[in-house]
Amino acid sequence: MAESATFNKTLTDPILNSATAVPGFDVVAGHLYGTTPSDYPLARSKGKEVWMTEHYTDSTSDANDWTKAMPVALELHNSMVANYSAYVWWYIRRPYGLLTEDGNVSKRGYIMAQFAKYVRPGAVRVAATEKPYADVFVTAYKNTAGKLVVVAINNGTSQRQLQLQVGSAAPGFTKYRTTATDNTGYAGQYTVTGGVATAWIDPGSVNTFVSQ
Structure with a gap:
């Protein structure tokens, strides 16, 4: 609801x-039409998940x-920062969708995959x-097996350095990347040394680091 x-x-x-309805x-x-994601502390205090069940960013x-x-x-x-447990895109197969009309995955679809392929139920x-x-x-996320997943978006025009400080939680990370030219492609291995893995992310990129 609602x-x-x-x-x-x-x-x-x-x-x-x-008290009658909440159970x-x-x-x-x-x-998310006409609004932006926001936390819902009241819902969380009642033990409810919050789902975003329909939106698209642009249909033109x-x-x-x-x-x-x-x-x-x-x-x-x-x-995700707003503590939503689900995000559902409206119309998967459309010229503006996650799949284009020819059935191929679009850039928008590959961007969603940077989250959905690695951050699993x-x-x-x-x-x-x-x-x-x-x-x-x-x-950042941890799955039921204890594996860490970090999603990093570089929306700028400069390469940026990330310090993945994970202690002893992971020996290293594999990076997958979507850019104007890459589609969830393999983008390197990063070793954790002294509890830290140092990585670079390119401008205009969505990157997912998966612990090994």
């Missing part, structure tokens, strides 16, 4: 605050236009420095 177009909390707050549902859902441009695809990465990042988000630079956005 799946409003604008994630309208005035519709869901009374239900969450109702009867598991998920608070909403869409080609899904393979890289400059128009990067906002998908930022919206996914912001949804059962994983939890763990603490990470969200903005190590003004133009870099980072979230």
